[in-house]
Amino acid sequence: MRSAFFIHSLLLMVQTQCSNAGGNTISELLINEQITVPEVRVISNEGEQLGVMPIQDAMKIAYDTELDLIMIAPNAKPPVCRVQDYNKFKYEQARREKDAKKKQKVVEVKEIRFTPNIDTNDLNTKSMSARKFLEKGNRVKVTLRFRGREMTHINATKGVLDEFAESLKDIANVDKPAKMEGRSMSIVLAPKAGK
Numbered sequence: 001m002r003s004a005f006f007i008h009s010l011l012l013m014v015q016t017q018c019s020n021a022g023g024n025t026i027s028e029l030l031i032n033e034q035i036t037v038p039e040v041r042v043i044s045n046e047g048e049q050l051g052v053m054p055i056q057d058a059m060k061i062a063y064d065t066e067l068d069l070i071m072i073a074p075n076a077k078p079p080v081c082r083v084q085d086y087n088k089f090k091y092e093q094a095r096r097e098k099d100a101k102k103k104q105k106v107v108e109v110k111e112i113r114f115t116p117n118i119d120t121n122d123l124n125t126k127s128m129s130a131r132k133f134l135e136k137g138n139r140v141k142v143t144l145r146f147r148g149r150e151m152t153h154i155n156a157t158k159g160v161l162d163e164f165a166e167s168l169k170d171i172a173n174v175d176k177p178a179k180m181e182g183r184s185m186s187i188v189l190a191p192k193a194g195k
Contacts, residue, residue: 029070029071029072029089030070030071030074031068031069031070031071031086032059032062032068032069033059034071035055035069035071035079035081036055037055037078037079038054038055039052039053039054039055039078040052040053040055040058040071040078040079040080040081041076041078041079041080041081042058042061042069042080042081042082042083043072043080043081043082043083044061044082044083045065045067045082045083045084045085050083052078058081058083061083062083065083067083067084067085068083068084068085068086068089069081069082069083070082070083070084070086070089105137107137107138107139108138108139109138109139109140109141109188110130110133110138110139110140110141111140111141111142111143112126112129112130112140112141112142112143113143113144113145113184114126114143114144114145114160115144115145115146115147115150116144116146116150116153116157116160117150118160123160123163123164124167126142126164127164127167127168130142130164130168130172130189131168131171134168134171134172134189134190134191135171135191137191138191139175139188139189139190139191140172140188140189141186141187141188141189142161142164142165142186142187142188142189143184143185143186144157144160144161144184144185144186145183145184146183146184146185147183151183154180154185157185158178158185161178161185161186161187162178164187165187165189168189171191171192172189172190172191172192173189173190173191173192174187174188174189174190175188175189175190176188
């Protein structure tokens with residue numbers, strides 16, 4: 001059984017070297033003979049602290065339990081190593097990363113566009129669309145596009161954006177105030193925290 005431990009270690013070293021040669025990304029984790037520091041803090045497979053010891057003693061503990069010595073905190077003083085099966089450790093790490101990704105909420109920015117001479121009913125329709133986006137937790141960028149001579153009446157039409165934001169003030173806050181971007185003026189609305 002002990003020879004299987006060293007064969008496993010050699011296979012992992014060969015895989016790492018092959019990955020390096022091919023330009024693929026490899027794990028930053030050092031295991032077994034890859035660890036070259038003189039002294040490490042060791043944690044057992046059960047999570048018990050075994051203390052600070054020379055690397056040879058840590059390797060002997062891993063060898064005796066037929067597990068791997070994995071450096072989990074290389075920047076610590078001294079570096080921290082764990083005695084555990086390497087494949088099980090990588091599986092648990094991948095699982096934690098997957099769970100963390102599931103818990104992340106991606107906030108999208110939806111955009112609503114209209115021109116300065118929009119009719120009241122059309123503005124209400126756009127307002128209802130924005131309300132749906134905000135209720136789903138998305139941010140909304142409201143863009144007022146100017147064409148041709150409409151650029152001369154920018155100050156007079158800024159009120160359209162203010163009116164739009166006012167109609168949604170019960171569920172949204174103004175995240176970014178009205179600002180000119182080329183031939184358009186935009187405002188960003190974010191859902192209120194409690195909504």
